[in-house]
Amino acid sequence: xxxAAVEVELAGIRLRNPFLLASGIWGxxxxxxxxxFDAGAGGVITKSIGAEPRDGYPNPTIEAYDTWGMLNAMGLxxxxxxxxxxxxxxALSAGVPTIGSVFAxxxxxxxxxxxxxxxxxxxxxxxxLSCPHAKGLGSEVGSDPAxxxxxxxxxxxxxxxxxxxKITPNTADPVALGLAAERGGAAxxxxxxxxxxxxxxxxxxxxxxxxxxxxxxGAAIKPVGVAIVWQLYEALxxxxxxxxxxxxxxxxxxxxxxxxxxxxxxTAVAFGGIGVFGRLASELPLRLDxxxxxxxxxxxxxxxxxxxxxxxxx
Amino acid sequence: MRTxxxxxxxxxxxxxxxxxxxxxxxxxxxxxxxMLWIPGDDELPMSLAYVGARKGVTVKAMGSTSRHxxxxxxxxxxxxxxxxxxxxxxxxxxxxxxxGGSGTAVLAPAAEAALANGSTVTxxxxxxxxxxxxxxxxxxxxxxxxxxxxDDGSAGERGYVTKLVExxxxxxxxxxxxxxxxxxxxxxxxxxxxxxxxEVVCSVERHMKCALGMCDACSLGPYHVCVDxxxxxxxRIASLPEFGRSKRAPSGRSVPA
Ligand SMILES: Cc1cc2nc3c(=O)[nH]c(=O)nc-3n(C[C@H](O)[C@H](O)[C@H](O)COP(=O)(O)OP(=O)(O)OC[C@H]3O[C@@H](n4cnc5c(N)ncnc54)[C@H](O)[C@@H]3O)c2cc1C
Ligand SMILES: Cc1cc2nc3c(=O)[nH]c(=O)nc-3n(C[C@H](O)[C@H](O)[C@H](O)COP(=O)(O)O)c2cc1C
Ligand code: FES
Numbered sequence: 001x002x003x004a005a006v007e008v009e010l011a012g013i014r015l016r017n018p019f020l021l022a023s024g025i026w027g028x029x030x031x032x033x034x035x036x037f038d039a040g041a042g043g044v045i046t047k048s049i050g051a052e053p054r055d056g057y058p059n060p061t062i063e064a065y066d067t068w069g070m071l072n073a074m075g076l077x078x079x080x081x082x083x084x085x086x087x088x089x090x091a092l093s094a095g096v097p098t099i100g101s102v103f104a105x106x107x108x109x110x111x112x113x114x115x116x117x118x119x120x121x122x123x124x125x126x127x128x129l130s131c132p133h134a135k136g137l138g139s140e141v142g143s144d145p146a147x148x149x150x151x152x153x154x155x156x157x158x159x160x161x162x163x164x165x166k167i168t169p170n171t172a173d174p175v176a177l178g179l180a181a182e183r184g185g186a187a188x189x190x191x192x193x194x195x196x197x198x199x200x201x202x203x204x205x206x207x208x209x210x211x212x213x214x215x216x217x218g219a220a221i222k223p224v225g226v227a228i229v230w231q232l233y234e235a236l237x238x239x240x241x242x243x244x245x246x247x248x249x250x251x252x253x254x255x256x257x258x259x260x261x262x263x264x265x266x267t268a269v270a271f272g273g274i275g276v277f278g279r280l281a282s283e284l285p286l287r288l289d290x291x292x293x294x295x296x297x298x299x300x301x302x303x304x305x306x307x308x309x310x311x312x313x314x
Numbered sequence: 315m316r317t318x319x320x321x322x323x324x325x326x327x328x329x330x331x332x333x334x335x336x337x338x339x340x341x342x343x344x345x346x347x348x349m350l351w352i353p354g355d356d357e358l359p360m361s362l363a364y365v366g367a368r369k370g371v372t373v374k375a376m377g378s379t380s381r382h383x384x385x386x387x388x389x390x391x392x393x394x395x396x397x398x399x400x401x402x403x404x405x406x407x408x409x410x411x412x413x414g415g416s417g418t419a420v421l422a423p424a425a426e427a428a429l430a431n432g433s434t435v436t437x438x439x440x441x442x443x444x445x446x447x448x449x450x451x452x453x454x455x456x457x458x459x460x461x462x463x464x465d466d467g468s469a470g471e472r473g474y475v476t477k478l479v480e481x482x483x484x485x486x487x488x489x490x491x492x493x494x495x496x497x498x499x500x501x502x503x504x505x506x507x508x509x510x511x512x513e514v515v516c517s518v519e520r521h522m523k524c525a526l527g528m529c530d531a532c533s534l535g536p537y538h539v540c541v542d543x544x545x546x547x548x549x550r551i552a553s554l555p556e557f558g559r560s561k562r563a564p565s566g567r568s569v570p571a
Binding site: 027031062064065066 | 354
C-alpha cells in the first residue's frame with residue numbers, strides 16, 4: 001500500500017507535514033516552540049512580537065466553551081524584540097523550522113521590528129495584521145487594504161526572508177486584503193485570525209473578559225476560515241495558509257480542498273494537548289489515502305472548478 | 315466552563331489570610347487550583363484549600379488583587395473556572411509536609427485525604443510569627459503531628475522551617491515529602507531529602523492566564539505549570555535552570571524569581 005506524501009513546501013520552506021503551530025499558542029518560550037515541533041508539528045510560528053515588552057490585558061483573558069470554541073483577549077503580551085531572539089535561538093538550534101510573527105502600529109514600525117525578527121535567523125515572517133483586539137494595532141492596520149499593501153511592501157523591502165501576511169476575517173471583503181498583500185509582495189497569505197466576539201455574564205450583567213471584546217477561535221470558526229481560504233484561492237496566485245478550528249486531519253483536508261497549501265493549529269492545543277500535532281501528522285496520510293489523494297499537494301485546491309486552479313502552482 | 319457563585323463563608327485565618335468558601339459540585343483533587351475571578355478586578359490562580367462540594371480558597375494579602383480579595387464579603391459573586399492541574403497522590407504512606415506561609419493552603423486538603431486513607435502525616439509549618447501560622451489547628455484535628463518554626467520565635471523554633479526539616483528527616487522514616495512555599499525554601503527541602511533518598515513533591519507557582527496549557531504564560535522549562543503542574547515530582551523540576559531563580563513576567567520576559 002502506498003502512503004500519501006504529506007511533505008509540503010511553503011514560500012521556499014520545506015515542512016515535513018503541513019501542520020504549523022499557530023501564533024500565540026506555546027510561543028513565548030523557545031522550549032515550548034521546540035516542544036511543539038517534538039510533538040509532531042511541521043513547523044512553528046512564534047508569538048506575535050512587537051518593538052517593546054507588553055504585559056497584555058489583565059485577566060480574565062480567556063473564556064473557554066465546551067470544545068467548540070474559545071474567546072480570548074490576550075492583548076498581544078510579548079517580551080519584546082530585544083529579549084525574544086534568545087527564545088528563537090533555542091528553537092533554531094534544535095532544528096525547528098521557525099516562522100517569526102511580528103506586529104506593529106504602522107508600516108515603518110512593522111519594517112523595523114520585522115528587520116530585527118529576520119536577523120534572528122527565522123525562515124520566514126508572518127505579519128499579524130489581524131489581531132482584532134489590540135487598540136490602535138492589528139485591526140486598524142489590517143482592515144484597510146491600502147494600509148495592508150503599505151505594510152507588506154515596507155516589510156518586504158526591509159527583509160530578505162519570505163513574508164506571510166495574516167489577514168483578519170473582521171472585514172466585509174477579505175479578498176481585497178489578500179489582493180493588497182499580494183500586490184505588496186507577500187509570499188503567502190494566512191487566514192484567518194480570530195473573529196471579533198463578546199461574552200456577557202448573565203448574573204453580573206457585564207462582559208466576562210477584562211478587555212470586553214475578544215476574538216473567537218476553535219471549531220466554531222472553521223467554516224468561516226474555509227470560506228475565506230476558498231475566496232482567496234480563487235482570486236490570488238500566492239499560496240494560502242489555512243487557520244481556524246482545525247482539530248482533525250479531515251478538518252485540514254477540508255482547508256486543503258478549499259486551497260490551503262499548509263495549515264495552522266491553535267485552539268486545538270487547549271482542548272487536546274500538544275499531542276494533537278502527533279495525532280494530526282499520523283492521521284493525515286491515512287485519511288488522504290482513504291479519500292483517494294496520492295499526496296497532500298494533490299488535495300490543495302481540489303474542490304475548485306478546474307478553471308480556477310489553472311495556472312496556479314499549488 | 316466558568317460559573318459565577320456567591321461566597322457562602324468567609325473565615326479569617328490569620329491577620330493577612332482569609333478563606334472564601336463557595337459551592338461548586340465539580341470534582342476536584344487535593345493540589346488542584348481554580349482560576350478565581352473577582353469581577354471588576356483580576357482573575358488569579360488559587361489552590362483549593364477545600365476540595366469537596368463546598369470548596370474554598372485561602373488567600374494571603376500580597377498585591378492589589380489579593381488585598382482586594384481579603385475584603386470580599388459573604389454573598390459577593392466570584393467567578394470560578396477549573397479545577398485545573400495535577401494533584402498529590404494521597405495513597406497511604408508516611409508523609410512529611412513542609413509548608414511555608416500560604417503554601418500550607420494547598421497541603422492541608424492533601425494531608426486530610428491522606429490521613430483518611432490511613433497515612434501518617436507530620437506537618438512542618440513555617441510562618442513569620444505565631445499569628446501567621448496557617449491551618450495548625452485544622453491539621454492537628456485531622457490527626458497530623460505538628461512541628462513549627464517562626465522567624466521571630468514566637469511559636470516553635472526560631473528560624474526557617476527548613477531547619478526543622480533536617481531534624482525530622484534524620485529522626486523519622488518518611489516515604490515522601492510534600493512541599494509548597496517559596497522556591498528557595500523548596501530547594502532546601504529537596505536538598506535535605508536527597509541524601510535520605512526520600513521522594514519530594516512540590517507545588518509551584520507561575521504567572522497564569524489561560525490555565526489551559528495554551529498561552530505559554532506559565533512555562534517552566536519544558537513544562538506548563540497549569541497542566542503539567544502545579545504539583546510536580548521534584549526530580550522533574552529541581553535541575554531546571556529557572557527553578558528558584560527566574561520566572562516569567564506577564565509579558566513573557568524572564569525575570570528573577
Ligand atoms: C497554581 C497557583 C496556586 C496559587 N495558590 C494560591 C493560594 O492558595 N493562596 C494565595 O494566597 N495565593 C496563591 N497563588 C498566588 C496568587 O495567584 C497571586 O499570585 C497572589 O495572590 C498575588 O496576586 P496579586 O494580584 O495580589 O499581586 P500582584 O501585586 O499583582 O503581584 C504580586 C505577585 O503575584 C503574581 N501574580 C499576579 N497575577 C498572577 C497570575 N495571573 N498568575 C500567577 N501569579 C500572578 C505576580 O507575578 C507577582 O509575583 C497561587 C498561584 C498559582 C500559580
Ligand atoms: C490565546 C490565543 C492567542 C493568540 N495570539 C495570537 C498572536 O499573538 N498572533 C496572531 O497572529 N494570532 C494569534 N492568535 C490567533 C491564532 O493564531 C489563530 O489565527 C486563531 O486562533 C484561529 O485558529 P484556531 O481556531 O486553530 O485557534 C491567538 C489565538 C489564541 C486562541
Ligand atoms: S496559563 Fe496559559 S499555558 Fe499555562
